[in-house]
Amino acid sequence: MRIAMLYLICFIATSPVSANAAEHPHQHGITGAAPLTEPGNDAFAAIQETVAKLLADPQTDWSRVNLEALRRHLIDMHNFTLNVEVTSQQSIDNGVQFTVKPSTPGAAGSLDRLFSAHPAILKQESGWNMTAVKNTDGSYTARVTAAKPEDAPKIRGLGYIGIVAFGQHHQAHHWQMATGTDPHHGH
DSSP states (O other), rough: OOHHHHHHHHHHHHHEEEEEEEEEEETOOSSOOOOOOOOOSSSHHHHHHHHHHHOOTOOTTTOOHHHHHHHHHHHHHHHHHHHHEEEEEEEETEEEEEEEEEESSHHHHHHHHHHHHHHHHHHHHOOEEEEEOOTTOOOEEEEEOSSSSSGGGHHHHHHHHHHHHHHHHHHHHHHHTTTTTTTTSSS
C-alpha cells in the first residue's frame, strides 16, 4: 500500500499536467497520441468521427453541415435500441412478428420515426417486407417477411433489434444528415 502511494505521489509530482489544470479540467497537458482510442460514448464518437471527416474534406460545404440533425438521430437510435421493451416476438409464415413498446416518452417519438422510414430501407437492402402498425397503447406491432422461404430463419433470428440494425445504410445516412443532404430531412 505504501509503495503504491509513493508511486502515485511521484507520478503526480512529475506529471506534465499544466499548472492551470484545476481552472481548465479539459486541458490535461497531453501532447501527441493519446493512450486511449474511445472518445466517450458511442454518440459522441460518431459525431467526433464525422467532424474529423468534414474537416479533412476540402470540399465540405459548411453552410449545409447539420451536426444537430445527426445528434438528434443518434438520440433516436439510443431510444429505439435501449428505451423500448419487446413485449412479444413470434414466428409467422416466412418471417417474424414482434411488438415493441416505448419505455420513455422520448422513445415513443423515436419509434414513430423508425417505423416511418425503416420499412422502405429494409425493403431496398434486403427485399424483405416490413409493416408496422401503431397500437392504441403506443406500442408498435411489426411484421417482417421474405419472399424466399429460406430467409425466414434469418429474419426470426434477427428479431426486432437485428432487423433494425440490418444493413450498411446507417453510416451513409449519418453522413447525409451531417452534410445537409438527408432525404428524410431530420429523421
